[in-house]
Amino acid sequence: MADLAEQIPMPSVAVRARVSTVDRGRSGFRAWSGVRRFLLVLFALYLVKQVVFVVAFRPFSGHDEVAHYSYLRTVATDGRVPVLPELEEWRRAFQSGLNPRVDGLPDELYPYCAYALYWHCEPDEPRWANDPPRAVTVAGVAFATGYQYAANHPPLYYVLMTPIYWASASLSAVQQHYLLRLAAIPFGLATVFLAYRLVRALFPGDAFLAVTVPTFVAFQPQIAYESAMVNNDIVAIALFSWILYLLVIGIRDRFPTRTSVLLGFVLGLALLTKANGLAAVPLIAMAVMLSVGWRDVRGWVRRGALVVAPAALLAAPWYVFLYRTYGNFDGLDQIEALQSYWNRPAGTFFGMLSDPDFVVMRFRETWGEFGWRQIPLGTTLLWAIAIPLLVAVGGLLVYVLKAALQAGEPGDSVTQPERWQWYALLVLGASCATVYLAVIQFGTRFALTQARYYFPVVNAASLLLLLGLRTLVPRAYHAYAQGAIFASLVLLNVMVFTRYVIPHYLSA
Amino acid sequence: MEAEERPVALETEASEMAVEAGATGTAGVTDAPSGKAIRPHRGVVTAVWIAAVAGLALFLALGTASIRAGSFVRFRRSVPLSSIWPRFVEELADGGSATLVRVGLFGAAAVLLAGSALGLWLAMTADAGKEGPSEPGRA
Structure with missing residues (x-):
């Protein structure tokens, strides 16, 4: 019986000519098994539901969205993958007064620092408005902050x-x-x-x-x-x-x-x-x-x-x-x-x-x-x-x-x-x-x-x-x-x- | 060689046929031999579906929910569902393209409600149909 249910009806040539695309779609849908019909509706529901998910969360509030977006920007604009800083190397450069070259999270995303991992976060502080923090000192020891911490993820x-x-x-x-x-x-x-x-x-x-x-x-x-x-x-x-x-x-x-x-x-x-x-x-x-x-x-x-x-x-x-x-x-x-x-x-x-x-x-x-x-x-x-x-x-x-x-x-x-x-x-x-x-x-x-x-x-x-x-x-x-x-x-x-x-x- | 070694995993067509020919049973289901698929009585399914859809509609229209996140928490009171979602739409609409946002989100809500009702019906009436395993070597 399921065999029959799976077969899409094949009308005669004369009738077929009058069958509109919509009708064919309807008859095709009816001829599907119940599970397939259900699945089609589930897919449609899923797509619409997901659009609501997309808009229902504040920008960049997903875990590491700031970092993922930043990684993508590096790939798309520089044609390369970002690289993690080596702490000791970074520290030597920092302590010698140089500005260490680091793949950092974009300055413009600093307002979303709360959603990034330990990017020293004072988004309302005027001094960071155009130059977000890139280093922190903990007990007198310097550490990088606001760097691209997802850089070790594969690129696909x-x-x-x-x-x-x-x-x-x-x-x-x-x-x-x-x-x-x-x-x-x-x-x-x-x-x-x-x-x-x-x-x-x-x-x-x-x-x-x-x-x-x-x-x-x-x-x-x-x-x-x-x-x-x-x-x-x-x-x-x-x-x-x-x-x-x-x-x-x-x-x-x-x-x-x-x-x-x-x-x-x-x-x-x-x-x-x-x-x-x-x-x-x-x-x-x-x-x-x-x-x-x-x-x-x-x-x-x-x-x-x-x-x-x-x-x-x-x-x-x-x-x-x-x-x-x-x-x-x-x-x-x-x-x-x-x-x-x-x-x-x-x-x-x-x-x-x-x-x-x-x-x-x-x-x-x-x-x-x-x-x-x-x-x-x-x-x-x-x-x-x-x-x-x-x-x-x-x-x-x-x-x-x-x-x-x-x-x-x-x-x-x-x-x-x-x-x-x-x-x-x-x-x-x-x-x-x-x-x-x-x-x-x-x-x-x-x-x-x-x-x-x-x-x-x-x-x-x-x-x-x-x-x-x-x-x-x-x-x-x-x-x-x-x-x-x-x-x-x-x-x-x-x-x-x-x-x-x-x-x-x-x-x- | 591999095709010969392949185990068979076909659901018997007989079970599907037994469903179609199933005799009337009790408790809103058709009876069938052990191990066979059983199709529920259409009238009972319809009644359950109407009750569930009406319940959901009433809940969305008249129900309340105690809010457990954001600044609403401090009020410690239940808020009508019918007020939360429109406020969300208006908040999004304030961000720009207000008409588009309103139409889009109310359209999405309508599709989700209608889709949920249809999905519930299909979930209760779904039969597996025929779909045997793919051919050996075919993924």
């Missing part, structure tokens, strides 16, 4: 945005920045679409997951926020989502050549977007090993080579540049030195792993805060979000137990996963664990480790959580649960905007 996002910068060069920085925020929306939309493709690849016939997983991703407030800001995170999220999708179909199809090469290509792009793309490397290795089998050495070596070759070809120039410029592959030693007057490790690895406050803060950042912790959500609302999620985690455990105990019995492809589906779920679970541990690892050096670093696995986490909910909802009520989840997420966005975002905007 900025290169992609450069044509938009050029095309809008006649606009003011604020107008350009709104345009660049709009340019982030397609990456968010791609993430939502990839959530749908992920579900369809793993559980092709399940309407519950095909409706709820993309909905969850589309209405998750912080993913939506990333997709309405000037930042490379949303590109990293979209590319990581693509990697996860390719891993699932790779496991299903045992990593044929085309999938392996494409995976390497996307991995290369991810590595050129943000360093957290590295988290995909062990996941790819794990997926190939599970799919091909560790005994088939030639099989996984061949597939591994097919993945590594395009990734290395794409990303190697950037990493060579990093090494030649900084003597390491991430520039983090330089960042750590530059921030040493305020930065402290967030804790020890196992300390953070077992610290309830660390978990709670990451949860707060996952759903609220918006930018550099500007808009914290209230405890009641956070509990209203947390309780269903905890139930979903419980449901996931129930799913694993039930599916494992009923292995081999007849059932549908969700409740009775085949071996490859188990492997895919395992890899998705491992992706969530890997990026969370990477957030903790980052915190062993930097105070500002934060939840957005694990947003690249939003599709994996959403699928697993909603698989858990699906397990707990009786099958007869799936349709109502689909509606309830959609309505709840719409309502959540209404409440977050009405109670927090809009009042914050009006008060700024």
